[in-house]
Amino acid sequence: MRHNQTKDAIPLNDLEKRLLNEYQKGLPLSPTPFRDIAERLGTSEALVLKILDRLQKLGVVSRVGPVFKPRQVGTSTLAAMAVPEALLESVAERISAYPEVNHNYEREDHYNLWFVVTAPNQQRLEQVLQEMERETGYAILNLPLEKQFHIDLGFPLWC
Template sequence: MELTHLEKRLLNDFQRDLPLSQRPYADMAEQLGVSEQEVIDTLERLRERGVVSRVGAVFRPHSVGVSTLAAMAVPEAELERVAEAITAYPHVNHNYEREHEYNLWFVVTAKDESELCGVLEDMERSTGLSVLALPLLEDYHIDLGFDLQWT
């Protein structure tokens, strides 16, 4: 997949330290020498192409609302369908496949424990599969950003 210079800069330069302001895309645009609308349109195109799934802040667990890591054991033939159903929940900020009996993993966030339990129960009802909730016991910070090398 060919990426433009602007796409590469957006993907590399804003993995962390996204501007915390009323108009973060305008701040990004100023740093990149383009218009705010160009930043917004480019990020939308990257999302539509599946290059990014989300742009936004990541908060320390339980500092705003509640969350849990969750996993499901999904039959291989159903994995794509179930992953799409889980991704459709606005409470899910990412999910991924793992090579394990529990092969679909995701993080669920909610405003409080009651809502979180309701979302997990709804996921079980809608998919017909059990959800294993793995709540955070100890907090570790892992920086997932890295400099992208373009060849």
């Protein structure tokens, strides 16, 4: 699960905190992962799904799904765009609408919109980047991986 930083604290109950803490990594690889999670948390699959839906709508969780190591499945690239501040949110929404984009974020720089694009092959990756440029009207800085580093982005949210 990917977590967004939020400006205002959102109150979470103990079950929600456990779900976020215990399943940042290591979602069960099974035909019924949410049922498996629910059993381990002592609740129902329906409640786990309801919680995840709520947390995504609130912006606490941006994505629930697999994250693959680079070059293990398909290809990917880090990309950036320089977007006028007034249009940043609408352009970010358009970029996030692509199924090939698993997240985007703002940086305080000339290139202020950053995102990762993943595709089954290099041809599709380039096609997606070109479509994005045409659709938004902004050039994309394509920064493909040159050297791989492993950074564990999981961290305890509550002790």
